[in-house]
Amino acid sequence: MIDDEEVSYRLRVNGADHDVPGAWLGESLLYVLRERLGMPGSKNACEQGECGSCSVLVDGRLVCACLVLGAAAVDRSIVTVEGLTDESDALSLVQRAFVDAGAVQCGFCTPGLVMTVHDLLERPKAASEFELREAISGNLCRCTGYGRIMDAIERAFAEADGQRP
Amino acid sequence: MSVTVARSLDEALETLARVPQSMVLAGGTDAMVEINFGHRRPQHVVAVDRIPELNEWRSDGSTLRIGAGVTYAALEAAPFERLVTALAHAARTVGSPQIRNAGTLGGNVAMASPAGDTLPVLAALDASIELHRVGEVRVVPWHEFFVGPKKTTRRDDELVVAILVPVRRGPQAFLKVGTRNAMVIAVASVCLVIDLDERTVRCGLGAVGPVPLRAPAAEAWVADQLVWTDDHVRPRDPALSREFGRRVGEAARPIDDHRGTAAFRRHAISVCAARALGRAFDGGLQGGKP
Numbered sequence: 001m002i003d004d005e006e007v008s009y010r011l012r013v014n015g016a017d018h019d020v021p022g023a024w025l026g027e028s029l030l031y032v033l034r035e036r037l038g039m040p041g042s043k044n045a046c047e048q049g050e051c052g053s054c055s056v057l058v059d060g061r062l063v064c065a066c067l068v069l070g071a072a073a074v075d076r077s078i079v080t081v082e083g084l085t086d087e088s089d090a091l092s093l094v095q096r097a098f099v100d101a102g103a104v105q106c107g108f109c110t111p112g113l114v115m116t117v118h119d120l121l122e123r124p125k126a127a128s129e130f131e132l133r134e135a136i137s138g139n140l141c142r143c144t145g146y147g148r149i150m151d152a153i154e155r156a157f158a159e160a161d162g163q164r165p
Numbered sequence: 166m167s168v169t170v171a172r173s174l175d176e177a178l179e180t181l182a183r184v185p186q187s188m189v190l191a192g193g194t195d196a197m198v199e200i201n202f203g204h205r206r207p208q209h210v211v212a213v214d215r216i217p218e219l220n221e222w223r224s225d226g227s228t229l230r231i232g233a234g235v236t237y238a239a240l241e242a243a244p245f246e247r248l249v250t251a252l253a254h255a256a257r258t259v260g261s262p263q264i265r266n267a268g269t270l271g272g273n274v275a276m277a278s279p280a281g282d283t284l285p286v287l288a289a290l291d292a293s294i295e296l297h298r299v300g301e302v303r304v305v306p307w308h309e310f311f312v313g314p315k316k317t318t319r320r321d322d323e324l325v326v327a328i329l330v331p332v333r334r335g336p337q338a339f340l341k342v343g344t345r346n347a348m349v350i351a352v353a354s355v356c357l358v359i360d361l362d363e364r365t366v367r368c369g370l371g372a373v374g375p376v377p378l379r380a381p382a383a384e385a386w387v388a389d390q391l392v393w394t395d396d397h398v399r400p401r402d403p404a405l406s407r408e409f410g411r412r413v414g415e416a417a418r419p420i421d422d423h424r425g426t427a428a429f430r431r432h433a434i435s436v437c438a439a440r441a442l443g444r445a446f447d448g449g450l451q452g453g454k455p
Binding site for chain 1: 166167168170190192193194197198200201202206207210212214260261262263264266267346347348
């Protein structure tokens with residue numbers, strides 16, 4: 001059992017262990033990432049799983065970080081948008097596709113969408129545009145109308161297919 | 166506040182026995198919203214998402230026992246798509262991929278929101294809820310479990326461990342009405358199940374009453390209007406579906422709220438029930454196959 005009197009718990013984020021000191025145990029993983037661990041890539045908007053801008057991978061599953069209790073994510077492998085690139089800060093394949101397609105306007109939804117598309121690339125390719133749209137239905141964008149985001153997804157798939165042996 | 170990340174069923178039950186007011190945290194898709202918005206400030210949380218028994222399922226051919234921790238994402242796919250088609254279809258309408266990756270069947274049941282998407286399916290199939298506490302297991306039929314909006318007969322020290330779902334051979338459908346396709350809470354939902362062995366028509370209604378409802382009068386009436394064979398069913402009168410919908414609407418007990426009016430809900434549930442039945446006749450529905 002973890003309680004507030006204890007100093008901290010530990011989360012494994014982007015391959016590294018991070019102590020979470022002095023946290024109230026009701027904090028969401030999103031709050032912990034942004035306010036305790038200094039990783040503001042996951043965006044905070046709705047805090048109720050509606051917008052998808054805080055999408056992260058927890059043990060390989062795409063979820064909303066705002067709906068994960070930080071203290072209950074101990075011993076899980078958490079990947080955030082900060083973890084998609086290496087030290088060189090080169091863009092990932094998906095990030096490059098978003099830039100090339102002009103799929104970023106205000107940019108607020110972008111980290112969540114990038115996480116969703118990274119997750120999509122790990123799975124068997126969705127057969128139709130309808131399925132791709134369903135796959136991104138948990139990520140709200142209020143700027144683009146999704147046209148260029150769909151374009152970016154097509155580019156990402158094409159690029160990933162090219163890299164496969 | 167304190168948090169227990171339960172690694173076994175026993176650990177979860179012992180924690181609930183010791184601190185019965187604990188908030189049970191499964192997928193977090195409802196519970197975390199309550200915490201984030203300050204609607205609940207639990208003294209203790211028991212996280213149950215790492216209990217192996219809760220993530221298992223098995224079928225003996227007639228009953229499917231689905232662990233409470235099985236996610237909507239899992240329910241969308243095989244074997245549930247084949248065994249309990251309507252449940253798979255209902256799961257696919259929940260939230261978004263992110264929500265379906267986290268949210269669980271047991272959470273939907275324990276939360277008992279009138280708009281819970283799986284609840285009309287469990288009602289139509291006549292499912293039961295398996296509850297455990299230290300030293301006791303009991304199985305409660307769905308209609309004795311749901312007693313009001315977000316109210317169930319689960320005791321504070323009990324955990325929903327599994328849902329027992331009869332496997333029924335025949336067409337199944339789930340239809341849901343909301344303001345858009347994705348990320349929407351039901352304004353009205355219908356589950357239609359035709360059981361070719363029992364020769365019954367079963368209709369569960371969601372979001373049109375304080376608890377999931379059935380439409381027993383409409384069900385009995387329509388079963389008498391059908392021509393039954395071993396693996397098919399057809400109506401004597403083609404106008405049957407519309408009248409069935411009207412009768413199903415009479416079983417609804419809707420209210421006006423911010424998502425819709427009672428009148429609209431009754432209308433929507435009638436249209437959905439009629440469509441579901443029509444699709445069953447057209448052969449446009451997949452069936453539960455044991």
